Every structure is written in structure tokens, then in C-alpha cells.
Amino acid sequence: MFQYIKIKNVAIISAFIVFIISSSISFGLNNKVFAAPIDLPKVSFNHNGGISDLSPTLTVKDKIMTKVGQPEDENKMEYKSLIYAINRGDTISLNFEEEPSQVDAFLIDYETDYSTLWALEKTPTGEYIANTPSPGLYNLDVHAIYPDGEYVSYSKLLNVVDNDLNLLSLTPQNNQCGNEITLDKLTASGNPATSILNQVINQPLIKELSFGIIDELNVQLNDVKNVCGIQLGLKNSQNDINFFAVQSSTDGSQYSDPIVFANTGFSGELPEMYIYPNSVEAKFLKLVPLGGTLEKGLGITDFKLFGP
Known part of the structure; x- marks a missing residue:
């Protein structure tokens, strides 16, 4: 099915784990909205020595999808100073209470007409590079699959800033x-x-x-x-x-x-x-x-x- 020169272990693990989920969960999936989470593993991110927790937003386990929260959509620019800020291009690391089998991380803009996910590049040391085309408010979303087959997504609203602001580089055409x-x-x-x-x-x-x-x-x-x-x-x-x-x-x-x-x-x-x-x-x-x-x-x- 795949054609490529060399495949990363993460892709093999991803396909394997996901197909296990796909085969073990029936087509009659129930959907519970914003129910209280039960014993979900905790996740935090580390940035320049600071640690901040992420909130679980969605989980799938035992044939049930449960929305336990929703991504923060604070459209309140006056509160930007209260939101955790990182620089564009900074690296962040993720800390898991329980080690997942597969992890993918994104910065997401939910305020656009179509939700936009920027896939975060993973470094050889296991950190993630937080890069977006321009400064602004983004949700850091972490999608984790655990060894027991449970899928959990986590979210944290971040203020992505640019200390070396170049207005020309922020024009849409560039x-x-x-x-x-x-x-x-x-x-x-x-x-x-x-x-x-x-x-x-x-x-x-x-x-x-x-x-x-x-x-x-x-x-x-x-x-x-x-x-x-x-x-x-x-x-x-x-x-x-x-x-x-x-x-x-x-x-x-x-x-x-x-x-x-x-x-x-x-x-x-x-x-x-x-x-x-x-x-x-x-x-x-x-x-x-x-x-x-x-x-x-x-x-x-x-x-x-x-x-x-």
C-alpha cells in the first residue's frame, strides 16, 4: 500500500494501532457529549522550564466516543497577556502520565471558516517545533493513542508571538x-x-x-x-x-x-x-x-x- 524509500517506526506503529482500534470498535458507535472524564491520563507541556497542563477534549474507548470538553475559543484579545505565550519556532516537549503508543501534535486555528491544523515537526530529541505562518491565538492539540487502544485528544490555548517581527513576512501572499x-x-x-x-x-x-x-x-x-x-x-x-x-x-x-x-x-x-x-x-x-x-x-x- 505504501511506497517510499524508508519508513519511520512511528508510521508503522500508527497504522498498526489505528487498525486495532478500527477492528475492535463496532460501527454502532455511541456519542456522548461533554460528559465527565473518568481516569484519563494527564498530559502537560514543557516550554523553557515552564510546565502547563493540557485539558482533555475527546476520548474514544470501549465503542464510545465522549466529548469531555471543547477547545478554548477565547476571542478576547484583551486577555492575551493571561494566555501562555510561546515564540514562533520555539520547541516544546510533552510529558505524559501514561506513555502513549502514538502521538501527533498540532497547532489549530478554530476561528477560521475551516479549522486549520498545522502539523508540528518532531525533532530527533522528541520535542516539537511550534511554527505557524503568523502570530496569534492557537490551540495546541495533542492526539494520543494508548496501549489499551484508548484515543484521547488534549488541548491548550496558546498565544504564539514573534519577538523578531517582520511585517513583510506576515503578508498573506508570502x-x-x-x-x-x-x-x-x-x-x-x-x-x-x-x-x-x-x-x-x-x-x-x-x-x-x-x-x-x-x-x-x-x-x-x-x-x-x-x-x-x-x-x-x-x-x-x-x-x-x-x-x-x-x-x-x-x-x-x-x-x-x-x-x-x-x-x-x-x-x-x-x-x-x-x-x-x-x-x-x-x-x-x-x-x-x-x-x-x-x-x-x-x-x-x-x-x-x-x-x-
Whole structure:
């Protein structure tokens, strides 16, 4: 299914653990909203010697998805000085009460029309680089899978600041991942259950259609482009956590190591934006479902590709 030169252990663990979850949780998933958490492992982050706890927002265990809280959405700029501040490009480390099997970390802007997730780059020492295109309020979201199969997401509102402010670097045309890239071909391979998308289609036909059970989604551009993000609408995204990996290639033969993403569970039916830690050069991309907590495969209702 994957094609790449060398695969990271984290990707193997991610796929393995997620498929265990996917196979052990039935399709009749119950959804409890904002119930009290029970014995959830605690998580904190360390930044320049300071330690701050993250709040659990969502958990999936024993066939039940429970929203135990919601990401902070304080749109109160007068309180920015009271929110934990970090500099763009700073490194943070995560402290777990119970060691997870898989961890992914994001900085998320929930205040935009489409929730935007910036994947945090992990350093060789296990820290994460907090980088966003511009200063502002972001939720630090940590998605953890524990050895017993429980999935928990945690959140903490951060004020990302820039001590070396360069106004020119903050202009949207230089800094945002917002230029939509035209797709040449889009192919869904596998066994779509309710879809005609098992053949090459044109980009406009993707809208309002859903995939059934697929092995992978293959994207081809008309030339090598700089790719920095994906907009992906997922069916039943408010009741289901989906994991997927994205790989890129310039020649369609040798693919990069996969970058693993997961949706937030708080976006409703709107598409979410998934931003790479760094833009990549690609003519071909491969999106591989790693499993979900409710449905097998990805129910995709919207797909767009973006460059810087």
C-alpha cells in the first residue's frame, strides 16, 4: 500500500494501532457529549522550564466516543497577556502520565471558516517545533493513542508571538498556504462501496460526492508543484476520528515518508485544512486511510490541494 524509500517506526506503529482500534470498535458507535472524564491520563507541556497542563477534549474507548470538553475559543484579545505565550519556532516537549503508543501534535486555528491544523515537526530529541505562518491565538492539540487502544485528544490555548517581527513576512501572499492547486487526475483505488470514483475523474466532480471503502486516493498534478496543505471534508467528522497518511513523489515511483494526520472531531461537516510542517515538491500524492473509530475507509466530501 505504501511506497517510499524508508519508513519511520512511528508510521508503522500508527497504522498498526489505528487498525486495532478500527477492528475492535463496532460501527454502532455511541456519542456522548461533554460528559465527565473518568481516569484519563494527564498530559502537560514543557516550554523553557515552564510546565502547563493540557485539558482533555475527546476520548474514544470501549465503542464510545465522549466529548469531555471543547477547545478554548477565547476571542478576547484583551486577555492575551493571561494566555501562555510561546515564540514562533520555539520547541516544546510533552510529558505524559501514561506513555502513549502514538502521538501527533498540532497547532489549530478554530476561528477560521475551516479549522486549520498545522502539523508540528518532531525533532530527533522528541520535542516539537511550534511554527505557524503568523502570530496569534492557537490551540495546541495533542492526539494520543494508548496501549489499551484508548484515543484521547488534549488541548491548550496558546498565544504564539514573534519577538523578531517582520511585517513583510506576515503578508498573506508570502506566508499563507492558500493558493489552490489545480488537480490533473484523481483516482480512488480499492473497492468503493457506494461510489463511482474507482476511475479517473476531473477535479470539479469531486464536490458533494463520497467515497466508500477505499485503499488509497491518488492525486496527480500537471507538473511538479510546491504543496503545503490539504483541505479534506470527511463524512460524519463530528462523530468519527479518522487517521490518514499522506505521501508525496516527484516521479510517481519513489514516495516520501508518510505524514500522519487525524481530524479533530469538532469541525462538524465542514472540511478541515491540514498543513504540512514544511512544503514539499510533488507531482504525485498518495492519501492512505489508516482506519477510523466508526467507519471503515474515508467518506470524503471535499478535497482540495494548496500551495504557498
